[in-house]
Amino acid sequence: MRRSIRTMLGIAAASAILAVGVPAVASSASAATTTKTATASSYDYDEYWGYYYSKYYDGSRAKAKGHVYEDDHGRFHVEGKLYDKYSPGWLCGYVQVKFENEDGDDSTYWAKKCGSSGYRYFHFYENHVDNIQVRTCYWSKHHESKKYCGRWNYIYEADSQE
Numbered sequence: 001m002r003r004s005i006r007t008m009l010g011i012a013a014a015s016a017i018l019a020v021g022v023p024a025v026a027s028s029a030s031a032a033t034t035t036k037t038a039t040a041s042s043y044d045y046d047e048y049w050g051y052y053y054s055k056y057y058d059g060s061r062a063k064a065k066g067h068v069y070e071d072d073h074g075r076f077h078v079e080g081k082l083y084d085k086y087s088p089g090w091l092c093g094y095v096q097v098k099f100e101n102e103d104g105d106d107s108t109y110w111a112k113k114c115g116s117s118g119y120r121y122f123h124f125y126e127n128h129v130d131n132i133q134v135r136t137c138y139w140s141k142h143h144e145s146k147k148y149c150g151r152w153n154y155i156y157e158a159d160s161q162e
Contacts (some may be wrong), residue, residue: 014040049155050080054093055148059087062093063112064136068155076156078132079123081115087138094146095141099126102158108122132156134141 027058037135066080076099084093092114100106137149 004084024148025104030097047155049134049153051152052134052136052150053152054138055149056120057087057091060088062087062091062136062138064093064095064134066134066155067131071125074128075125075127076132076135077125078155079121080134080138081121082086082111083119084113084138085116087116090141091147092139092141093120095122096137096146097122097124098133098152099124100127100131100133101128102130114139114141129156130158 047069048065048067051063054062054063062082062084064080064082066078068076068078070076078097078099080095082093082095084091085117087093092112094110094112096108096110098106098108107126110121111120111122132155133152134155135150135152137146139145140147
């Protein structure tokens with residue numbers, strides 16, 4: 001459902017760009033530059049995501065929610081809150097954010113929240129992003145590793161317009 005809505009929005013955006021871009025080709029170069037600048041803002045991406053959960057451990061789960069957007073310089077930002085409620089003291093909430101470029105290279109960032117009071121704010125950004133994924137896990141203090149991870153969730157996917 002979510003992917004089909006994105007596809008429809010992408011098609012609508014591409015149609016709007018074509019409708020605006022075709023008259024610009026016929027007009028002067030300065031008008032084409034103005035049209036290009038005006039349509040650049042139509043590429044802005046702004047979406048809230050979450051809650052995404054870890055797997056259950058003894059009736060508790062870590063959770064994360066947030067926001068993804070593109071700034072004026074083409075950087076994609078992921079920010080959000082990580083919650084760790086009702087988990088045992090040896091587990092911490094843990095969120096991973098993976099940015100992938102068009103070549104398939106990825107960068108993964110993480111944030112950790114231990115204890116059930118409040119939340120941990122996180123904010124990561126990257127340039128040249130083709131897709132972004134998020135997953136929530138627990139972090140085991142005993143094993144120094146992530147445990148009970150939920151699935152990876154796409155929060156941004158670039159539309160291929162070839």
